Amino acid sequence: MGEVTAAARHGGSDGPGIPALRCVDLAKHYPSRRRQPTVMALRGVSFEVPAGSTFGVVGESGCGKSTLARLLVGLEAPTSGAVEIAGRRVDTGPRSDRRALARRIQLVFQDPFSSLDPRMPVARALDEVLRFHHLHDDRRDERVVELLDMVALGGRFARRYPHELSGGQAQRVAIARALAVEPQVLVLDEPTSALDVSVRAEIMNLLVRIQDELRLSYLFISHDLSMVRHVSDDIAVMYLGRVVEVGRYDAVLDAPMHPYTRALADAVPVPDPDAKRTSHEARAVSHGGRADPPPEPASARDVDDEHACAFLPRCPVAERVCGERAPRLAPAAAGHEVSCHVASAAAGLGPADR
Ligand code: ADP
Ligand code: MG
Numbered sequence: 031m032g033e034v035t036a037a038a039r040h041g042g043s044d045g046p047g048i049p050a051l052r053c054v055d056l057a058k059h060y061p062s063r064r065r066q067p068t069v070m071a072l073r074g075v076s077f078e079v080p081a082g083s084t085f086g087v088v089g090e091s092g093c094g095k096s097t098l099a100r101l102l103v104g105l106e107a108p109t110s111g112a113v114e115i116a117g118r119r120v121d122t123g124p125r126s127d128r129r130a131l132a133r134r135i136q137l138v139f140q141d142p143f144s145s146l147d148p149r150m151p152v153a154r155a156l157d158e159v160l161r162f163h164h165l166h167d168d169r170r171d172e173r174v175v176e177l178l179d180m181v182a183l184g185g186r187f188a189r190r191y192p193h194e195l196s197g198g199q200a201q202r203v204a205i206a207r208a209l210a211v212e213p214q215v216l217v218l219d220e221p222t223s224a225l226d227v228s229v230r231a232e233i234m235n236l237l238v239r240i241q242d243e244l245r246l247s248y249l250f251i252s253h254d255l256s257m258v259r260h261v262s263d264d265i266a267v268m269y270l271g272r273v274v275e276v277g278r279y280d281a282v283l284d285a286p287m288h289p290y291t292r293a294l295a296d297a298v299p300v301p302d303p304d305a306k307r308t309s310h311e312a313r314a315v316s317h318g319g320r321a322d323p324p325p326e327p328a329s330a331r332d333v334d335d336e337h338a339c340a341f342l343p344r345c346p347v348a349e350r351v352c353g354e355r356a357p358r359l360a361p362a363a364a365g366h367e368v369s370c371h372v373a374s375a376a377a378g379l380g381p382a383d384r
Pocket of ligand 1: 060069070071089090091092093094095096097098
């Protein structure tokens with residue numbers, strides 16, 4: 031196991047109160063193609079991740095989780111809104127600053143093999159990253175072994191090619207490569223979903239240990255509430271490109287307010303009057319979000335959530351106002367926000383209008 035000295039810690043250096051990661055009104059629209067309407071993959075998402083904490087993001091397939099991940103790490107530019115890392119916007123300022131800022135946040139994908147070059151042995155994949163960023167130039171070989179130790183693989187994996195790795199080992203390499211640039215934030219997009227059930231806990235434990243040792247902040251994405259519940263400090267629930275509920279993990283889990291969150295928490299079926307159009311969504315809800323991903327959810331395209339609640343077609347508690355005005359995220363209890371007219375009214379706050 032690699033010794034991690036205080037000097038090797040990546041996080042915790044930006045002053046008290048400055049969130050590690052923040053996004054403000056982030057939106058992503060994919061323009062229409064082949065007579066298909068525009069896809070509103072993200073529709074105004076705002077939240078912040080305190081330094082050293084884990085922010086869980088949960089929601090069924092197609093709700094915009096991976097789009098959010100790509101925007102956060104700069105793989106794609108938002109249609110509008112902004113991303114801040116350690117209090118600094120990533121899209122303004124001199125180029126060298128932006129590059130240094132971009133290094134602070136790294137993405138770990140669901141499929142580890144998708145991020146590894148099949149022709150490149152593990153050591154070279156790590157070495158390339160170090161070389162590109164001029165890190166540890168005088169001791170790169172040593173550093174590669176340290177990184178492999180950090181993910182509990184060890185130097186004997188250095189010469190292996192991706193096809194000689196199990197899924198779990200490949201994900202460890204992908205994590206080591208993300209760590210190579212000494213980031214402060216890891217965006218983990220369903221990092222165990224593609225792995226055998228037997229190795230999921232190992233990878234989760236590894237991620238928790240690394241976070242602790244390096245004082246990293248995590249944005250942990252999953253379609254499965256039961257995955258994020260054990261690791262998250264805060265949880266955001268997404269539905270069709272919006273955050274519909276967000277708060278401390280225990281508030282969201284113990285007292286879920288949005289009917290969609292309740293369905294995810296209880297894994298109970300949600301009646302679906304519009305069963306034809308949203309049948310795969312209904313299945314996803316009734317199985318706690320664990321349905322097979324639909325090829326391409328039609329719903330992200332054609333929901334008009336300006337004039338009615340986007341969850342209305344599936345909502346078991348909807349009232350008239352839900353078909354008249356779209357709710358907006360509003361505080362409903364200490365450290366707990368919800369976007370639901372009915373839940374806000376129940377909390378004594380009146381309809382959750384803009
Ligand atoms: P999730 O990760 O939650 O399953 P995604 O972020 O992958 O969701 O997708 C959100 C929505 O955006 C889906 O409707 C998806 O089909 C659409 N989408 C994602 N990427 C693109 C793209 N490059 N072009 C067009 N539509 C996209
Ligand atoms: Mg995804």
